[in-house]
Amino acid sequence: MEKRPLLDKNKILDSYKLQLREERLDISKNKVQVASVNIRKETIKEEKTITVPIIREEIIIEKKFLDDKDHEHTDTIRIPLTKERIEVTKHPVVLENINIYNKKSQDIKQIEVTLKKEKLRIQTQGDAKVIDHQVDDQYS
Known part of the structure; x- marks a missing residue:
């Protein structure tokens, strides 16, 4: 409390200055990590047995016995043989197409806070006269 003289109609009075305060709220928000999610692709191996028919060529030789009348004749015939081979390519x-995104949603929280406010209370003892009125703050 600060004491200072106050001029009032050519009289010097002792005056005291007292400040009344109140609490007000300042609200701020901070991001806090509360969880994490790990997303990864996993490769699973699976053994498969597949039956594939393949074609191969075979030579069949038929013999015919000839009579004594026919002449014996020797001839060579060459026949190429083929078969299918399996070729596996992967x-x-x-x-699937998977979209991963972060969705924000808003919740509303009610917060209860007790605020303090100072008020002027006047108590007197004895024969004290108190005049309570609004004064322009010309001596601040």
Whole structure:
């Protein structure tokens, strides 16, 4: 409390200055990590047994016995033989498209806070006269 003289109609009075205060709220928000999510792709191996028919060529030789009348004749015939071979190739195929995104939603929280406020209370003892009125703050 600060004491200062107050001029009032050519009289010097003792005056005291007292400040009344109140609490007011300042609200701020901070982001706090509360969880985390790990997303990864996992490759699973699967053994497959597949039956594939293949074609191969075979030579069949038929013999015919000839009579004594026919002449014997020897001839060579060359016939190429083929068979199918299996060739396995692998290629990736897209099964699913997955979108991953962060969705924000808003909740409303009620917060209860007790605020303090100072008020002027006047108590007197004895024969004290108190005049309570609003004064322009010309001596601040």
